[in-house]
């Protein structure tokens with residue numbers, strides 16, 4: 001028997017970088033969490049501790065800050081610049097994956113006018129991008145996490161399998177709530193207006209959630225993915241992970257009260273987790289995208 005080193009990667013995770021663009025008319029905040037993972041010719045460091053092929057994770061962190069000095073732009077662009085830099089400048093690095101989360105800040109209003117330099121963290125979901133580059137090809141996956149949405153009606157769940165452990169009652173009118181975690185794969189890494197693509201995909205997810213009369217969260221998931229693909233021709237696959245944020249009707253009978261679908265217990269655990277991928281039948285192979 002011999003023992004060998006398997007797949008490996010290393011990098012600086014979760015570099016928090018905030019850039020302020022000090023435009024005269026209004027400042028802009030870009031608040032990022034950047035994780036770099038490099039892989040390549042790294043056998044020596046694992047087997048003997050020889051580090052001559054290792055670009056320190058500390059250097060990777062510094063690179064994130066230095067690149068931010070030149071401006072960030074869209075997170076997909078920033079990720080592409082970083083990933084290409086690590087692979088193209090270091091012969092021992094064969095592949096770079098850069099994951100970026102962008103925390104949303106909304107400009108405050110002061111006496112009805114947009115504030116010049118004051119912001120509030122908003123709960124409209126965290127924008128994400130994962131860029132992978134292997135020296136020849138780049139893959140870009142964009143997304144959103146923690147976009148919490150709720151329909152107070154327009155959702156049913158009935159006709160499901162029943163066995164001796166089933167206690168769930170069928171319902172023709174329930175609350176449907178979830179925290180959308182979605183990622184979507186772009187056809188290519190060039191010539192995309194990333195900001196417009198993100199805004200369009202996000203809008204499509206929300207429109208489909210609101211407009212779908214839901215017989216299951218699974219049906220809503222498919223409708224959301226399908227809407228993104230029909231609205232954004234540059235996107236070829238959407239992956240969704242949707243926690244079912246259960247709202248249980250509270251029994252008010254002990255207090256002599258009815259409860260006509262008005263008072264709920266918002267449970268946080270356990271939750272149903274509905275996950276799936278929706279893709280175009282002509283989608284190119286995913287390669288190293290995910």
Ligand SMILES: O=c1[nH]c(=O)c2[nH]c(=O)[nH]c2[nH]1
Nearest residue numbers: 157168215216217218244272
């Ligand atoms: O939309 C739903 N899908 C399920 O699979 C499921 N299972 C469950 O208990 N409630 C729900 N709701």
